[in-house]
Amino acid sequence: MRVVLDTNILISALLKPHGLEAKAVRLALDGSVVAYVSAELWDEYRDVLSRKKFAPVRVAADELLAQLETRIIRAQPSSRVALSRDHDDNRVLECAQEARADYLVTGNLRHFPTEWHATKIVNARAFHGCLRAGPGDDK
Numbered sequence: 001m002r003v004v005l006d007t008n009i010l011i012s013a014l015l016k017p018h019g020l021e022a023k024a025v026r027l028a029l030d031g032s033v034v035a036y037v038s039a040e041l042w043d044e045y046r047d048v049l050s051r052k053k054f055a056p057v058r059v060a061a062d063e064l065l066a067q068l069e070t071r072i073i074r075a076q077p078s079s080r081v082a083l084s085r086d087h088d089d090n091r092v093l094e095c096a097q098e099a100r101a102d103y104l105v106t107g108n109l110r111h112f113p114t115e116w117h118a119t120k121i122v123n124a125r126a127f128h129g130c131l132r133a134g135p136g137d138d139k
Helices: 006-014 018-028 038-051 052-071 087-099 122-132
Strands: 001-007 036-039 103-105 121-122
Touching: 001 018, 001 087, 001 122, 006 018, 006 036, 006 038, 006 052, 006 122, 018 052, 036 038, 036 052, 036 087, 038 052, 038 087, 087 121, 103 122, 121 122
Parallel strands: 001 036, 001 103, 103 121
Antiparallel strands: none
8 A cells, every 4th residue: 555644644643652643654664554755745754843843752753754764665756736725735745646645644634635646635544444444445
């Protein structure tokens, strides 16, 4: 299964290490799902997680990025998306499109359509529900 994790999923995983977002990140780290990232999305991960307001989880954020870097697959988007008013959300959609991701997991569903090409856009709860249902059962 191919996934793209929005930056807010990483933040939530760090702030709530026992939450559903953290479980989604762990699936990417243990190889249960294949996570994809573009260079621009990776830069966003690094930029956002290094912000002063996340200083209390800085060490954990650095460790998470180091772990992800060894597991995540790089996607190089071949086209630009201008669907969202938020530039960063468009970069996430580009990555999902290029990766042919099954799921884009985000905490901000209102910023995205429900689907983008073949990618379903879901929150962490729905993502885990899809995993329990099995391939094809969520359609």
